[in-house]
Amino acid sequence: ATIRRTEPTAGSGDSARRFGTQRVLVEPDAASGVAVMKFKNPPVNSLSLELLTEFIISLEKLENDKTFRGVILTSDCPRVFSAGLDLTEMCGKNPAHYAEYWKAVQELWLRLYLSNLVLIAAINGACPAGGCLISLTCDYRILADNPKYLIGLNETLLGIVAPFWFKDTLVNTIGHRASEQALQLGLLFLPAEALQVGLVDQVVPEDQVLSTALSVMARWMAIPDHARQLTKNMMRKTTVDRLVKQRDADIQNFVSFISRDSIQKSLQMYLEKLKQKKG
Numbered sequence: 001a002t003i004r005r006t007e008p009t010a011g012s013g014d015s016a017r018r019f020g021t022q023r024v025l026v027e028p029d030a031a032s033g034v035a036v037m038k039f040k041n042p043p044v045n046s047l048s049l050e051l052l053t054e055f056i057i058s059l060e061k062l063e064n065d066k067t068f069r070g071v072i073l074t075s076d077c078p079r080v081f082s083a084g085l086d087l088t089e090m091c092g093k094n095p096a097h098y099a100e101y102w103k104a105v106q107e108l109w110l111r112l113y114l115s116n117l118v119l120i121a122a123i124n125g126a127c128p129a130g131g132c133l134i135s136l137t138c139d140y141r142i143l144a145d146n147p148k149y150l151i152g153l154n155e156t157l158l159g160i161v162a163p164f165w166f167k168d169t170l171v172n173t174i175g176h177r178a179s180e181q182a183l184q185l186g187l188l189f190l191p192a193e194a195l196q197v198g199l200v201d202q203v204v205p206e207d208q209v210l211s212t213a214l215s216v217m218a219r220w221m222a223i224p225d226h227a228r229q230l231t232k233n234m235m236r237k238t239t240v241d242r243l244v245k246q247r248d249a250d251i252q253n254f255v256s257f258i259s260r261d262s263i264q265k266s267l268q269m270y271l272e273k274l275k276q277k278k279g
């Protein structure tokens, strides 16, 4: 059954009113059935446990509200869509924390990848690693044309390995050979390169990212939901089932990998490098 929450929703006739949480702003438009969801976890929208949790709650709320058929994911932070998984959640913590964190990452991916909603990523900033993964779960990706807005699964550059379901999501989008290179080299693509390899569907001037997302959304919304949803399910369910079948093993695997001294050292060095870069 659908649980209605107390905050005003577009269904209550208050379509201009924002709702959401501290780190996930939701701008609903009841008339069109589209909500814009903006990540607001400054400075770089790293996917902390809090952001993941709030993201899952906001998504569930929209999924349960029949008013909404489409969601545009974008960033409220200037220049960054999302810096990916929060390195501080994976560094210097205990195994129980790593397990809880990883479960939340899995949960978000599982919900996004098979969402009944039309999801469009309006990528208005840098989009590495986990940020790229989120965009890859969407049905369509639009990237702002700015040479600073690199996108890709760069995990190997940090000395870590993208899990098999990150890999599957990439392979489903750009194919096996391109993924093989992109993953091993930890490639971060410039907008034109991302477009060429099929990592994004459109590159547009920065000030047109959201308006383009809205017009693309109109096209997707013109398709009967039922047929579109079943088709999406047909395309993606096998990939999702692979993780569902071995969720616990995947958590164990992550915990033992991330707890290794050598991995902790590389992550700490990477974080240090990020901090020094600032000065």
Ligand SMILES: CCC/C=C/C(=O)SCCNC(=O)CCNC(=O)[C@H](O)C(C)(C)COP(=O)([O-])OP(=O)([O-])OC[C@H]1O[C@@H](n2cnc3c(N)ncnc32)[C@H](O)[C@@H]1OP(=O)([O-])[O-]
Residues within 6 Å of the ligand: 043, 044, 046, 079, 080, 082, 083, 084, 085, 086, 087, 088, 126, 128, 129, 130, 131, 154, 155, 158, 160, 161, 162, 163, 271, 274, 275, 277, 278
């Ligand atoms: C098996 C696991 C799979 C892993 C998947 C992943 O997603 S792994 C993730 C892989 N992700 C990456 O490789 C991306 C790493 N990040 C970047 O490349 C850049 O931050 C940027 C291009 C996103 C933005 O550039 P910019 O010049 O606008 O910003 P800036 O660089 O000056 O940073 C500002 C502050 O944010 C901090 N911080 C940054 N990222 C993270 C993070 N993920 N987490 C936590 N903190 C992070 C940074 O230290 C600094 O902190 P300070 O000094 O204020 O205390």
